[in-house]
Amino acid sequence: MKLLFLACLSPKTGNHTTAKRIRSHIEAAGHICELRDAKEFQSPADVADLLSHNPSIGGALAIHLFKAGRLLLDVQIPFGVIFGGTDINEDVKVEQKRVVMEQVLLKARFAVAFTDKLKEEAGLFLVSQNCKICVQPQGIQTEVTEKLCWAEFLRSSGVSSEGVDELHVFLLVCGLRRVKDPLYLAEVFSAWHCENLLNVLVIIGPRIDPVFTDEVEAVVSRTAGVFLAQERSQQELHAVMRRCSAVVNSSVSEGMSAAILEAMDLGVPVLARDIPGNAAVVEHEVTGLLFSSPQEFVHQSQRLLSDHVLRERVVRNGKLYVEKHHSLKQERETYQRLVGTLHPA
Incomplete structure (x- = not known):
């Protein structure tokens, strides 16, 4: 399956690193994953237009319900979302953003929270969709290969x-x-x-x-x-x-x-x-x-x-x-399993 993956991709940020890592998990399962910066699109209509010209894309994924997830509201393909800290810590305080986030969560096949606390707060601030929310901490693997003066x-x-x-x-x-x-x-x-x-x-x-x-x-x-x-x-x-x-x-x-x-x-x-x-x-x-x-x-x-x-x-x-x-292996298995649920109904 070919997937569209939307995230905020400012260079050398945590979001960028996380998105690239998750993409690698998805591609390791044999899928094609097109990672795009959410800032490239002004509205859901822009993403819908992209998909109309790329009929091979059968599913989508987004990091941040408001910043990226809102861009998927007009698409006709199944998608999943990943909560960012800004979602629950900041965006839910703004009524207009909260309403949009609820719409995204209702339409998504699944959602991922990095911690139990984020899942709990999502249930408090948004229309309850706890059965959709999977808790999967970030997978971490570091390796120092650079020589440093x-x-x-x-x-x-x-x-x-x-x-x-x-x-x-x-x-x-x-x-x-x-x-x-x-x-x-x-x-x-x-x-x-x-x-x-x-x-x-x-x-x-x-x-x-x-x-x-x-x-x-x-x-x-x-x-x-x-x-x-x-x-x-x-x-x-x-x-x-x-x-x-x-x-x-x-x-x-x-x-x-x-x-x-x-x-x-x-x-x-x-x-x-x-x-x-x-x-x-x-x-x-x-x-x-x-x-x-x-x-x-x-x-x-x-x-x-x-x-x-x-x-x-x-x-x-x-x-x-x-x-x-924060096992990288566990994170990989979780995302591969979730992406497997994005096959059209």
């Missing part, structure tokens, strides 16, 4: 190259958009840096929102101890993650942070803002550390740097958690 990476990010091996580098991995809140820790972290110049925060990720990126660059340029790195390929990013003291997530909302899971798989401790999406995968003091304020972030970071038993425990448990709950 750590000193050069830091130097290119504006960090002094002196005493590189003594630095405590906290890596905040995120696309530059407001929901990721990359400046949340800036002021307090800068004060901590001034107390100990070895502590530095490096923000790394694609420039998604140009206006917000300008704001981030302006703040970082005048904030001691906080730096902005150029985005890297996934393999290069993993090499950078392996060298840092901890990977940080300060998002206002998350569906499931791939960067957190990749850090765990790489044996890197995680410090994550205590929001539902993060708390679903980070158990405090077991698989990582959670914080509810910038001040608490500093406190937990100090514990991580000084308590080697704590650090070893969260690293070990994080690795085990990913191996147990």
